[in-house]
Amino acid sequence: xxxxxxxxxxxxxxxxxxxxxxxxxxxxxxxxxxxxxxxxxxxxxxxxxxxxxxxxxxxxxxxxxxxxxxxxxxxxxxxxxxxxxxxxxxxxxxxxxxxxxxxxxxxxxxxxxxxxxxxxxxxxxxxxxxxxxxxxxxxxxxxxxxxxxxxxxxxxxxxxxxxxxxxxxxxxxxxxxxxxxxxxxxxxxxxxxxxxxxxxxxxxxxxxxxxxxxxxxxxxxxxxxxxxxxxxxxxxxxxxxxxxxxxxxxxxxxxxxxxxxxxxxxxxxxxxxxxxxxxxxxxxxxxxxxxxxxxxxxxxxxxxxxxxxxxxxxxxxxxxxxxxxxxxxxxxxxxxxxxxxxxxxxxxxxxxxxxxxxxxxxxxxxxxxxxxxxxxxxxxxxxxxxxxxxxxxxxxxxxxxxxxxxxxxxxxxxxxxxxxxxxxxxxx
Numbered sequence: 001x002x003x004x005x006x007x008x009x010x011x012x013x014x015x016x017x018x019x020x021x022x023x024x025x026x027x028x029x030x031x032x033x034x035x036x037x038x039x040x041x042x043x044x045x046x047x048x049x050x051x052x053x054x055x056x057x058x059x060x061x062x063x064x065x066x067x068x069x070x071x072x073x074x075x076x077x078x079x080x081x082x083x084x085x086x087x088x089x090x091x092x093x094x095x096x097x098x099x100x101x102x103x104x105x106x107x108x109x110x111x112x113x114x115x116x117x118x119x120x121x122x123x124x125x126x127x128x129x130x131x132x133x134x135x136x137x138x139x140x141x142x143x144x145x146x147x148x149x150x151x152x153x154x155x156x157x158x159x160x161x162x163x164x165x166x167x168x169x170x171x172x173x174x175x176x177x178x179x180x181x182x183x184x185x186x187x188x189x190x191x192x193x194x195x196x197x198x199x200x201x202x203x204x205x206x207x208x209x210x211x212x213x214x215x216x217x218x219x220x221x222x223x224x225x226x227x228x229x230x231x232x233x234x235x236x237x238x239x240x241x242x243x244x245x246x247x248x249x250x251x252x253x254x255x256x257x258x259x260x261x262x263x264x265x266x267x268x269x270x271x272x273x274x275x276x277x278x279x280x281x282x283x284x285x286x287x288x289x290x291x292x293x294x295x296x297x298x299x300x301x302x303x304x305x306x307x308x309x310x311x312x313x314x315x316x317x318x319x320x321x322x323x324x325x326x327x328x329x330x331x332x333x334x335x336x337x338x339x340x341x342x343x344x345x346x347x348x349x350x351x352x353x354x355x356x357x358x359x360x361x362x363x364x365x366x367x368x369x370x371x372x373x374x375x376x377x378x379x380x381x382x383x384x385x386x387x388x389x390x391x392x393x394x395x396x397x398x399x400x401x402x403x404x405x406x407x408x409x410x411x412x413x414x415x416x417x418x419x420x421x422x423x424x425x426x427x428x
Contacts, residue, residue, distance in 0.1 A: 001043045004092045004099035007075060009039065010050040011100055014071035017051065017325065025055060025325035041203070048201060054078050055324040056156055059128045060119050065110060072100060076111055081119040086112055131156055131324070135332045136317065139367055147412070154412035159322040161198040162189065162416075164218040167253045168282050172196070178209040191401050191414065192223040194253070213280040218246055219322075221409045221416030225311070225362045226250035228407055228421045230395045233258035235306040240264050240349040245274030245286075247311055252283040261286045298351055305352040307360065312342045314363040314370050318418020321411055339369050346378050350385065350426075358388065359424045362407075364417055371420040372406065378424070385424045393423035 001009070013032050017025045029051070033044055054061070054074045061077045062068055069077065076089055086108065095102040103111065120129060127137040130152035141148045163186065165175035172188070176196055179186045184202060189195025196215065198204070209215050226247045231237045233256045239248045242263035252261055263286055265271050271288045278286055289297055315335055320327045346361060353359050361378070363370050379385060387405050394400040402408050407421035 001039065002098060004094065004096065006043055006046050007050070007079075007092050008098060008100045009036075009043070010047045011072045011075050013047060013051050014054060014074060017055075018071055022329065024323065025051075026323070045201065050075065050078070052158070052201075052324065055328075056131060056158075057081070057119055058324075058328065059131045060121075060124065063121070063124055063128050064114060064117070069110070073107060073110065076103075076107075077114055080111060080114045081117065086115055126152075132320070132327050133330055133332075136327075136330070136367075139369075143366065143368060151410055151412045154410070155321050155418075156324075157321055157411070158200070159219075159411075159417065160415075161200070161202055161204070161217070162219045162223075163196045163198070163204070163215040164192070164194045164223050164250060164253075165196060165215055166213055166249075166281050167194065168257055169212075170214045175209060175214045178214055179204070179207070182207040182209060189220045189223075191396075191416070192220045192227070193396060194223055194250070195220045211280070213282055216246070216249055216277070216281065218250065219319075219417045219419075221318075221414065221419035222246060222364075223250055224396075224401070224407065224409065224416070225360075225419055225421045226309075227254070227395050228362070228393060228423060229254075229307050229309050229360050230358070230393070230423075231255050231259075231261075231307050235259045236304060237261045237307045238264060238305045238309070238349070238352050240308055240310045240352075241312060241345065242274060242288075243267070243270045243311075245271075245277050247309060248274065248286055249277060249281050249283060251309070252278075252281070252286060255285060257283065257285050259285055262289055263287070264289045264291050266291045298348060302351045303354045305354060306357045308349050308352045308357070309360045309362065310346055310349045311362045312345055312370075314338060314342070314365040315367060316364055317366045318364040318410075318420075320418075322417060335367065335369060339374065342370060342374055343377060343381075346374070347381065350378075350382060350424075353426045355426055355428060357426055358393075359385065359426070360421060361424065362419065362421045364419055366410065366418045366420075371408070371422075375406070375422045375424070384428050385426055388423040388425050390423075 017028050020028050093100045093103050127134045144151045165172050176186050184198050186196040186198050189197050204210050231251045231254050242248050242265045245263055248263045268290050316326055350359050389405045390400045401414055409416045409419040
């Protein structure tokens with residue numbers, strides 16, 4: 001593709017993302033490229049990176065315009081903030097074949113105000129500067145204090161591509177070698193003994209290493225949450241909000257395919273998606289259960305599980321470096337609806353835990369309402385549970401990466417997505 005055609009395609013993808021405002025941008029992008037197979041790999045990377053740069057800077061771009069600009073102005077503005085000029089952009093926005101239409105008088109005037117400017121400005125609020133909703137900023141400021149700028153700046157950086165090697169099929173070194181044969185230079189993750197990390201947005205799912213189940217895509221922080229479950233061969237484990245089975249797969253690896261895992265979820269399509277992943281990974285000790293209204297499955301199995309993982313639905317604020325568009329969709333009412341939902345899920349799942357067994361509560365959120373406050377409220381309702389301090393709950397070699405009672409990971413401190421994990425033991 002010509003440079004102009006790449007920009008035109010970037011604008012088209014940005015238009016589709018804006019039109020499908022309630023749909024994740026990566027899902028829109030996947031459909032976009034699937035329907036345009038003539039676009040080569042290098043062009044795909046350029047287009048994706050251009051649009052994702054806009055997603056990571058949208059609030060600041062809108063601040064300069066004083067409103068929400070059109071997709072073509074968003075793309076043009078992002079290029080100008082990277083040093084381009086009106087003259088140079090006019091050669092790209094020329095209206096020629098496969099090129100974007102030429103700027104009209106109004107567009108040219110709006111863009112002229114940006115020439116020579118820096119994207120950041122001292123007049124921006126903290127929420128605009130760090131690309132988060134206004135109502136979220138004071139919550140994170142209260143949590144991180146003087147470190148809020150460092151933490152939120154890390155949230156604006158692109159996420160790495162983290163993989164987990166599958167111990168049921170290979171070793172870490174062999175998985176790394178298999179990726180190298182496909183042109184992927186993977187480094188070892190610092191905290192997870194199963195992790196391999198690739199920098200940048202790379203396509204690994206079409207390769208042999210992924211297709212044969214040697215590796216699975218999973219953030220290092222998510223791998224550590226799975227390790228926090230402490231599942232061992234022969235145990236009975238329930239993954240209460242299993243979804244498509246990412247943590248189920250990791251738990252099966254620590255159990256060496258011995259014992260029983262029940263992957264539960266309220267979504268049949270998500271559980272059906274887990275089947276393909278389990279088969280590819282060579283996992284044999286997992287059964288699935290669809291949670292439905294009036295279901296007596298949990299009641300009949302009360303007090304029979306050694307470990308129960310509740311990876312609760314949450315705001316996903318810890319994944320914003322990976323999903324920058326999600327921060328634009330999140331509303332305060334979403335949090336207000338999620339908190340009681342999380343509490344209800346915990347109340348239901350705890351019944352499965354045997355005496356001396358453990359309930360592991362996890363989110364990919366940075367908000368206290370979904371994390372520490374949720375655990376505190378649970379303990380008030382269920383005095384037969386107690387927190388297992390992280391130093392005692394930690395199942396991996398070496399010291400845990402966090403101090404205090406809970407696993408609390410952030411991009412700035414740990415190089416992972418933001419994750420929270422609490423281990424609660426049933427006393428009686």
